[in-house]
Amino acid sequence: MRTIIAAPEDSALKETSSVERALSWLVRGKDPRASHAMLIPATLWLLCFLLLPVASLLAMSLATRGPYSSVIWTFTWANFARALDHKYLVIVLRTVGYALSTTGLCLILGFPMAYFLSFYAGKRRETLMILLMIPFWTSCLVAIYSWIIILGRAGLLNNTLLWLGVIKTPLLILNTPFSVILGLVYFYLPFMILPLFSSLEKIPRTYIEASYDLGAGTIETFVKVTLPLALPGVFAGCILTFVPCIGDFLTAEFLGGPKTYLIGNLVQNQFLMAQDWPFGAAVTSVLLLSLISGVYLYQRLESQELERA
């Protein structure tokens, strides 16, 4: 395309060349084929870098492990049976539990925050939004490193508490479920706040005034007007928080211990350490399928809820 863009631009004589006619056809977009043609590059890209890789993963989950991380293409369900074995099922359930708690906590912490930003922040709103984006775009490795400094056995938090005399011996904070969930909430809170904020922004303020005019109190207005109208944001925020939580492995690797091993760690381990790719693929497929069914069920729930509202 680049070379065509650089084509001579003085068509003062209006002798449209065939190249230019073709480009005009493409840009005009009355013909569905032109639309498809313009969408081909992105589609091919997603096909090569997303759909085929995921499909190959699903296929590999049915194969057998060969020597030296090779793969023998025989059809078997053994990897799935192993992935749902009680030894690994614990990890799956733990991951789902952590992801659900993180999502819940993010909603509890994020909703008041988004509500404040949208309704009370006034002129400072833009500055506050930028301030929210900076931690969101900071490399999560760096933040993890700081949390280690804060939460460690001889870390800032323990030192402060010892100095204040609140505790006599350092607490074990790092490498516990608490520190992992804290890390997850830290990383994914902005994923919750941003969609909540944008759906609160879309609520016409006249609706709320009307509710007050008709005699409803603050709480009644919130429950009956604001909250139902903000539901799309709640749903979007929950999905955007839950999905990356399910696949997270860095947080558990650095802030957690052996008791907080998550699916992400298992997948990473199978692909990079144990070199059992078919089993790793099966675990990833379990992760993916549970995620897809979860999101699907959630969307069904969402549409029902929205119809009711």
Added chain:
Amino acid sequence: MTKNKGLASFCCLIYAFLYLPLAVMFVFSFNDARRNVVWKGFTFKWYGSLFHNAELLSALVTTLELAIAASLFASVLGLFASYAMTRHAPFKGRGVYASLMSVPLMMPEVVMGVGLLSFFVRAHIPLNFWTLAGAHAMIALPYTASSIRARLLSLKDSRLEDAAMDLGATEWEAFYKVTLPLAGPAIFSGALLAFTVSFEDFVTSFFIAGIGIVTMPIKIYSMMKFGVTPEINALACCLLLLTVVLLASQKLLVRKDATS
């Protein structure tokens, strides 16, 4: 609107929570101690040693090159795709394309990482700079597409292209002389987002960066994993500064775009 003290103080607490690690990182980047927990004294030496660390500098160059390539790919792809989605007459299958384009946002990165790894290795595609840049462009595509889409939709109402064509321009001329320059800031701000996405990406690079490709996040990971050095804090502060500059320029562009 009335004031709400309770909510305001709650938000202050959340901001404190979000900024606590950044503050710690900043303070400890000046700490004169190898072990990073106790404060020993003020020093600039970690910043000094950053600029003499050849491995880090080469990682920085690789990360920048990668981010430039990925943001270029993502903005070109995003421009074509969002143009067809917003400006063309509604066509069959538009919904399918729209949901396809949002798939990267709905996929945990670890799944994309291992998927790409197993696909490339099995298909005998070499893991090199370009495959990694392509993967980053795929992850960044939803960001560029949505940024450009918003601008193209707002331009739709202005009917400037109609005016250009009434004055004798062909559709193509109207596109590249009117639409493209007007959408320019949005394309650039989408590209900046894509740049940031690629620059910060760890998980995908971790799985598919071939041997010899060391990006900044991968370097930080191995520094954290094998032998902690206080240089990380100094490095993180520099990276944070870069991120703030990028984000601020993106925000400024969006605002300028909205007022013009």
